[in-house]
Amino acid sequence: MQVLLRVTDLSVSYRGAGSNQRHAFENISFEIAEGEVLGLMGESGCGKTSIALALLGLLSQDQAQVAGSIQFRGEELLSKDRNSLGAIRGAGISLVFQEPELALSPVMKIRDQVAEVIHAHNDWKWQRCRAEAELALARVGLADSPRIFSAYPHQLSGGQRQRVVLAQALACNPALLIADEPAASLDARSQSELLALLRELQRELRISILLISHAPEVQASLAGRAMVMANGRIVEQGPFEQLYRNPSHAFTRAMLRTSAAARVAENLDFEMVT
Amino acid sequence: MKPERLHSNSNQFEPLLRVSGLCKQYVQRRPFSRQKIVVNAFQDVSLALFPGTTLALVGESGAGKSSLARCIALLERPSTGKIELAGENLLALDRHQLFPIRREVQMIFQDPSSALNPRLTACEIIAEPLLIQSEGTKSLRRARALQLMEQVGLDPAWERKTPLEFSGGQRQRLAIARALALGPRLLILDEALSNLDAANQALILKLLADLQAAHSLSFLHISHDLRLVSEFADHVAVMYQGRIVESKSTRKLFASPEHSNTKELLASVRSVDSILLERSA
Numbered sequence: 065m066q067v068l069l070r071v072t073d074l075s076v077s078y079r080g081a082g083s084n085q086r087h088a089f090e091n092i093s094f095e096i097a098e099g100e101v102l103g104l105m106g107e108s109g110c111g112k113t114s115i116a117l118a119l120l121g122l123l124s125q126d127q128a129q130v131a132g133s134i135q136f137r138g139e140e141l142l143s144k145d146r147n148s149l150g151a152i153r154g155a156g157i158s159l160v161f162q163e164p165e166l167a168l169s170p171v172m173k174i175r176d177q178v179a180e181v182i183h184a185h186n187d188w189k190w191q192r193c194r195a196e197a198e199l200a201l202a203r204v205g206l207a208d209s210p211r212i213f214s215a216y217p218h219q220l221s222g223g224q225r226q227r228v229v230l231a232q233a234l235a236c237n238p239a240l241l242i243a244d245e246p247a248a249s250l251d252a253r254s255q256s257e258l259l260a261l262l263r264e265l266q267r268e269l270r271i272s273i274l275l276i277s278h279a280p281e282v283q284a285s286l287a288g289r290a291m292v293m294a295n296g297r298i299v300e301q302g303p304f305e306q307l308y309r310n311p312s313h314a315f316t317r318a319m320l321r322t323s324a325a326a327r328v329a330e331n332l333d334f335e336m337v338t
Numbered sequence: 339m340k341p342e343r344l345h346s347n348s349n350q351f352e353p354l355l356r357v358s359g360l361c362k363q364y365v366q367r368r369p370f371s372r373q374k375i376v377v378n379a380f381q382d383v384s385l386a387l388f389p390g391t392t393l394a395l396v397g398e399s400g401a402g403k404s405s406l407a408r409c410i411a412l413l414e415r416p417s418t419g420k421i422e423l424a425g426e427n428l429l430a431l432d433r434h435q436l437f438p439i440r441r442e443v444q445m446i447f448q449d450p451s452s453a454l455n456p457r458l459t460a461c462e463i464i465a466e467p468l469l470i471q472s473e474g475t476k477s478l479r480r481a482r483a484l485q486l487m488e489q490v491g492l493d494p495a496w497e498r499k500t501p502l503e504f505s506g507g508q509r510q511r512l513a514i515a516r517a518l519a520l521g522p523r524l525l526i527l528d529e530a531l532s533n534l535d536a537a538n539q540a541l542i543l544k545l546l547a548d549l550q551a552a553h554s555l556s557f558l559h560i561s562h563d564l565r566l567v568s569e570f571a572d573h574v575a576v577m578y579q580g581r582i583v584e585s586k587s588t589r590k591l592f593a594s595p596e597h598s599n600t601k602e603l604l605a606s607v608r609s610v611d612s613i614l615l616e617r618s619a
Contacts, residue, residue: 107505107535222399248533251399251562252606278535284613305614318537320610 065097068239068272069119069157074132076114076123085129088114089296092132096240101266101273103287103304105280105319110293112276116242119274120159121149137239155185158233162245164225167232168217174228175201175213178235185236200235201228205261223254227261234265242274247282259285280308280320292316352425353386354556355410355524360384360419362405379405380580383419389523390550392557394571394588396564396603402580403560407528410558411445412436423524441471444517448529450509454501460487460512461497467519486515490545507538514545526558531566543570564607568592576600 076088089111096102106112117123118130121141134141136156141149153159161167168177178197183190198213204227206212217225226246233241246262247255263286266273275286283290283304291301294315300307311317362379380402387393395403409416412428421428423442431439444467447453454463464483468474474482484494490511492504501509510530517525527546531539547570549555561567567574568588575585578599584591595601 107507107537252564252603253398256606256608280536280610281608281613284610285617308610308614319535 065099067095068098068100068137069096069274070133070135071095071119072133072135074115074118074130074134076111076118076128076130078128079126087296088128089293092293092298094291094298094301096272096274098239099266099270099272101275101286101288103283103290104274104276104293105278105283105290106293107278107319111296112278112293113244116159116244116274116276119242120153120157121146151185154181154233154238155236156238157240157242158236158238160226160229160233160241160243160246162248164222164229164249165217167229168225170217173214173216174220178228178231181232181235197231197235200231203234203265204228204231205257206231221254222250223257226250226254226258230258230261234269234271237269238271240272240274242276244276246275246277247279248277255282256285262286278319284308292319351388354389354424355385355387355558356420356422357386357410358384358420358422360406360409360416360421362402362409362414362416378580380577383577383582385575385582385585387524387556387558389556390554391572392550392559392570394567394574395558395560395577396562396567396574397577397599398603399562401577403577404528406577407445407526407558407560411443411526412440413445438471441467441520442522443524443526444520444522445526445528446510446513446517446530448532450506450513450533451501453513454509454516456501459498459500460492460504463501463512464515464519467516471520473520482519483515486518489518489549490515491541505538507534507541510534510538510542511545514542514549518549521553522555524556524558526560528560529562530559531561532563539566546570564603576603 072093074092075090077085078088079085092115094102104112104115119134121144123130130142136152141152168174175194175197178200179190179193182188182193182196186193201207201213206224206227212220212224217228220228243262247258250258259282262273265271266286273286275283277283287304289302290304290307291298292307292313292315293299300311300313300316307316308320311320360383361381364377364379366375366377367373368375383406385393395406397403405414408414410421416429423439428436428439458466461480461483464486465479468479468482473479484497487494487497492508492511492515501512504512531542534542543566546557550557559571571588573586574588574591575582576597576599577583578597583597584595584600591600592604595604
């Protein structure tokens with residue numbers, strides 16, 4: 065399998081007031097192959113989102129200091145200028161945020177919001193972008209309903225909004241999708257539907273995914289290999305199943321704890337659900 | 339004359355909170371049109387919460403849980419019905435009479451980042467409710483804030499830090515400390531654990547359990563996560579499309595759910611083991 069993304073000794077520190085510097089994370093190294101799903105687990109605030117932002121060049125110079133190397137398809141991203149990075153964002157690497165409400169414009173119809181992404185990366189007429197947008201929305205399971213396509217975000221449910229943001233991220237056929245807590249704001253049913261959708265799309269489009277999520281159930285649904293982050297470092301890496309059954313680091317164990325509630329789930333009689 | 343607080347004899351056998359026939363409707367108008375659309379956020383809701391216990395309110399997103407919570411927290415006014423706190427019908431009171439009673443019911447929200455003023459220090463945030471209710475002097479308020487920080491497991495030396503300097507789990511602790519400042523009897527948690535990872539969820543649940551035991555606090559805990567609910571709730575009420583469809587003790591709900599929506603919710607609780615098994619098939 066070809067290596068799609070190679071991150072070596074990546075460090076990010078945020079500039080605070082005066083000469084204060086706060087390390088988000090230090091010397092992180094990992095690789096993602098084509099078609100692979102790599103999970104990233106860790107406590108809230110441990111730096112997971114900072115990695116996503118660094119990969120996309122979304123940390124400005126006056127906000128943060130980024131050191132190390134990010135190689136995407138063999139090219140070094142940290143030495144690219146704004147325009148080249150703009151071409152990669154959305155089309156080469158795209159990002160799905162945790163809260164779709166923040167990513168979507170409240171005053172634009174959802175079809176137009178997806179069309180806008182397509183328009184930004186292609187030299188096509190707006191009509192064609194709209195048509196492609198409808199295909200992108202259909203691909204994430206929002207189909208056959210002109211009313212949905214011309215709806216505004218607040219008229220949709222949380223699960224539907226998350227699908228729209230996913231449609232935007234996939235619209236230009238990126239090679240790598242970074243999903244930052246994609247199911248965190250959803251209830252259990254929408255969550256399992258979204259994960260099933262991601263699994264299907266991943267298989268169909270052979271897309272690589274960096275799956276950032278603290279939830280073991282989310283990682284179990286999608287991840288092949290996974291890494292655990294704590295205190296700005298990767299403390300353990302390996303196939304998810306192995307991390308789950310045989311964790312070596314205390315943090316991994318805490319992240320993947322089998323709670324009493326999980327035992328409840330196992331004891332439920334699924335026969336009684338029709 | 340200073341309005342009175344509620345009498346504080348907490349009888350274990352009387353519910354602290356009794357909600358009867360509560361309804362909330364939103365009326366929307368289409369722009370540029372006379373056409374009105376009535377949306378029922380919830381209808382005919384009745385529940386009871388006893389002192390020192392936790393009632394979990396579960397249901398899919400959109401079922402009306404948050405709207406209900408906001409009405410009970412007196413952040414919004416329901417359309418009809420009664421909300422009785424220690425026997426007093428809150429909806430019959432005017433703003434002036436309600437003001438001191440607001441101390442009794444406090445709310446903790448899902449996203450601590452938006453619930454806490456990013457420009458205030460931790461100490462100021464926790465002391466703010468005391469300031470609003472005109473309690474004590476500046477130094478007394480500060481002392482109380484530091485005491486509360488310790489109570490929720492935050493180092494009092496961090497009193498001058500702003501919310502964004504804390505982690506997500508710590509921010510929720512800050513929100514809890516603020517909620518405790520006025521000595522409430524009822525805490526409403528609206529998906530307060532949803533944005534936290536497993537380790538932090540466990541820590542906050544333990545903190546809440548300790549606080550409940552020490553102060554006989556009652557919790558109305560809204561959560562879509564049934565796994566967690568089975569760990570912390572005494573009773574569970576299931577909300578579906580704006581109505582309470584089932585309400586019983588946690589043990590009974592998990593052992594013998596009756597309503598189809600309850601069964602669906604329980605079915606979507608999946609363990610990592612079952613997910614891994616399905617994948618390898």
